Each structure stands twice: as C-alpha cells, then as structure tokens.
Amino acid sequence: GAVVSQHPSRVICKSGTSVKIECRSLDFQATTMFWYRQFPKKSLMLMATSNEGSKATYEQGVEKDKFLINHASLTLSTLTVTSAHPEDSSFYICSASSRLRGGVGYEQYFGPGTRLTVT
Amino acid sequence: AQKVTQAQTEISVVEKEDVTLDCVYETRDTTYYLFWYKQPPSGELVFLIRRNSFDEQNEISGRYSWNFQKSTSSFNFTITASQVVDSAVYFCALSEAWNTGNQFYFGTGTSLTVIP
Numbered sequence: 606g607a608v609v610s611q612h613p614s615r616v617i618c619k620s621g622t623s624v625k626i627e628c629r630s631l632d633f634q635a636t637t638m639f640w641y642r643q644f645p646k647k648s649l650m651l652m653a654t655s656n657e658g659s660k661a662t663y664e665q666g667v668e669k670d671k672f673l674i675n676h677a678s679l680t681l682s683t684l685t686v687t688s689a690h691p692e693d694s695s696f697y698i699c700s701a702s703s704r705l706r707g708g709v710g711y712e713q714y715f716g717p718g719t720r721l722t723v724t
Numbered sequence: 725a726q727k728v729t730q731a732q733t734e735i736s737v738v739e740k741e742d743v744t745l746d747c748v749y750e751t752r753d754t755t756y757y758l759f760w761y762k763q764p765p766s767g768e769l770v771f772l773i774r775r776n777s778f779d780e781q782n783e784i785s786g787r788y789s790w791n792f793q794k795s796t797s798s799f800n801f802t803i804t805a806s807q808v809v810d811s812a813v814y815f816c817a818l819s820e821a822w823n824t825g826n827q828f829y830f831g832t833g834t835s836l837t838v839i840p
Contacts, residue, residue, distance in 0.1 A: 639827070643767075648815065648832045696767055700828070713819070713828055715761075717768040 611716035628699030634679035635701030643696040730831035747816030759817040
C-alpha cells in the first residue's frame with residue numbers, strides 16, 4: 606500500500622528557532638497534502654491544505670506566517686514552524702491524497718507524525 | 725457544526741468483553757466516505773476501514789465489525805472479545821468525495837482501555 610513518511614519523527618528545539626518537518630509520499634504522487642495538528646488527548650485539527658505548485662490554503666485561526674507550507678513537488682510537502690514557542694509543541698501529522706482506483710473519491714494516507722517539543 | 729460526533733470520550737472494558745464505539749456523522753453530500761482509524765500510544769494512525777455511502781452492508785474483519793446505518797447517519801464500530809492490545813484512541817472520520825481537496829473531518833476520538 607501507499608506509504609507516507611515524515612521526518613523527523615521527534616524534534617526538540619529552543620524557543621525562537623524554526624523547525625522544518627518533511628512529508629513525503631514514497632510510492633505515489635500526491636497532488637494534495639494536508640497538515641494536521643493534534644494536541645494531547647485531542648482530535649486531529651486540519652491546519653492547511655497544500656496543493657503542488659500553489660499556495661497552501663490555511664484553516665481559520667492558523668497563522669500562515671508562522672506555519673509555512675511548501676509543496677514543491679508531487680511527493681514532498683514541508684511545514685516550517687517559524688520562531689517556535691512552547692505553545693507550538695504538538696503532534697503534527699501530514700497526509701497525502703491519491704485518487705482511488707475507479708476514479709471516484711480519494712484515499713488519504715497518513716504519515717506517522719512528528720512530535721515537536723519547544724523548550 | 726461538528727460533522728463527526730463521537731459521544732464516548734473514554735471507555736473501559738474488561739478483557740474479553742465486547743465494546744461498541746459510536747460514530748454519528750453529518751453531511752449533505754450523497755457521495756461520501758466514512759473511516760475508522762486506530763491511534764495507539766505511538767501516535768501513528770492505523771487505517772481500519774473505509775466505507776462509501778452507497779454500500780450499507782455491514783462488514784466483519786476478525787474481531788472487528790462495523791454497522792453503517794444511513795437512516796441514522798451512524799457508523800458504529802464493535803470489537804468483540806476485546807484484548808489489551810485494542811487499547812488505543814479510535815477516530816471516526818468523514819470525507820466528502822466531491823469536496824475540493826478531499827478534506828477529512830475527524831471526530832474527537834474515543835479512548836478505549838481494555839483492562840486485563
């Protein structure tokens with residue numbers, strides 16, 4: 606089956622630094638990738654939708670200048686948390702979308718997640 | 725409005741008991757997909773099932789079964805003879821197929837603890 610990887614799986618950084626998280630679709634091309642954020646014991650909240658070659662669409666309340674998303678190719682999207690602060694500590698999950706066989710609907714494949722801790 | 729509701733926040737059962745996790749969804753689309761994912765403590769989402777809106781047949785996979793009822797907009801998940809390894813957070817999700825970008829709407833999750 607399709608595989609989506611995320612790197613790094615865990616990262617600890619100091620407050621004020623920037624962190625880049627990569628999301629790769631390993632064996633398929635994903636025209637659309639999604640970034641989710643999950644607080645402890647909470648649901649996944651969609652942060653942004655990223656289409657290859659165009660600007661990401663951010664959900665209401667998500668700061669686009671703080672969470673920079675780049676989708677430069679059909680297999681790679683990156684999320685950069687700029688000037689990170691402790692409140693940005695969270696579990697970040699990406700997913701990549703691929704059209705289902707038969708052409709009706711899409712399948713989403715989720716990455717394993719990245720746990721960010723800002724000290 | 726919440727598109728996917730999982731009213732049970734936490735459930736505890738004793739090993740070998742059966743347990744049903746509820747999921748109610750809301751959509752105006754006639755074509756949509758429903759999903760269940762398992763999230764163990766490691767955090768990685770484990771895909772369990774996808775069901776499209778035109779297929780109301782119940783599905784059984786080992787100890788897992790799903791009951792899709794369009795009349796009540798529910799897609800419930802039952803684990804029979806629960807095991808400790810079933811302890812995890814379970815998410816129900818909705819995808820509206822014709823939605824641009826194919827966004828997933830997740831429920832708030834049900835944390836299942838199976839006590840040995």
